[in-house]
Amino acid sequence: MQQRKGIANGITVVLLLLGALIMLAPFLYMVSTAFKSHTYVLELPPQFIPREPTASNFVKVWKSENFRQYFLNSLLVTAGTTVLAVAISSMMAFAFARFEFPGKSFFFWTLMTALMIPGMLLIIPQFILAKQLHLLNSLWGLIPFYTSGNLAFNTFLLKGYFEGLPKELEDSAHIDGASLFTIYVRIFIPLAKAPLAVVTIFTSLMAWDEFVLALTFLNDPSKWTLPIAIALFQGEHMTEWGLVFAASTIAVVPVIGVFIAFQRYFIQGISTTGVK
Numbered sequence: 001m002q003q004r005k006g007i008a009n010g011i012t013v014v015l016l017l018l019g020a021l022i023m024l025a026p027f028l029y030m031v032s033t034a035f036k037s038h039t040y041v042l043e044l045p046p047q048f049i050p051r052e053p054t055a056s057n058f059v060k061v062w063k064s065e066n067f068r069q070y071f072l073n074s075l076l077v078t079a080g081t082t083v084l085a086v087a088i089s090s091m092m093a094f095a096f097a098r099f100e101f102p103g104k105s106f107f108f109w110t111l112m113t114a115l116m117i118p119g120m121l122l123i124i125p126q127f128i129l130a131k132q133l134h135l136l137n138s139l140w141g142l143i144p145f146y147t148s149g150n151l152a153f154n155t156f157l158l159k160g161y162f163e164g165l166p167k168e169l170e171d172s173a174h175i176d177g178a179s180l181f182t183i184y185v186r187i188f189i190p191l192a193k194a195p196l197a198v199v200t201i202f203t204s205l206m207a208w209d210e211f212v213l214a215l216t217f218l219n220d221p222s223k224w225t226l227p228i229a230i231a232l233f234q235g236e237h238m239t240e241w242g243l244v245f246a247a248s249t250i251a252v253v254p255v256i257g258v259f260i261a262f263q264r265y266f267i268q269g270i271s272t273t274g275v276k
Helices: 002-034 056-063 067-098 104-116 119-132 139-163 167-175 180-191 193-209 212-217 226-236 241-261 263-275
Strands: none
Touching (some): 056 067, 056 241, 067 104, 067 139, 067 180, 119 139, 139 193, 139 212, 212 226, 226 241, 241 263
């Protein structure tokens, strides 16, 4: 019996390693190509370890026209979206989880229907709304739409966690004279670090990688975000794949940084959600 269990565990480990390798292969090839000179980019068979690694592609990309501006544009939009989305969704989740008010179920399930609507169907209505509100061709104009696109999932996730917290915590705070806002800020938010890390990562990823809405809303090249810049950069340098992959690698760095910063809370949040 022990021998069969050991064999099964060994097969499981091998399959997991194989799956991880398949998932990592495109990323590793992108980073590898970013460090190759133009001569070795299209060599066959492809080499994952560059023969003569060079950082010249990164230098050219970073010094290219407006690339740093595109990077800062994405950083601004992502930071603004993440702060607003996490703050608003956590307050909505707190209200849905701890309060009773007329139409509570109706409003919550109406919000949840947003999870069933493909984002592509909303582009035209969003464009018309942005035009009427004079939000087109503005980085600040992207933030409300990115924020609204994350509210449904974030609220759903946080509501489930807030509902699981003991009501005695809230009652004790009321007895001590704490207001509802104080209970939310001083008790619920510190206890919800794990799920807040999860929604922070998902929100920042969505805002950093979003392409279609930014391309539709922004006409001024100086206001383009990084995904648009990389797409057009590829069009300008069709044969210089080293530059394209270098730009993509630079774009991935902040994403990895966010995950590393919230890794402990992210894993804890996933574990908590699974157990619940």
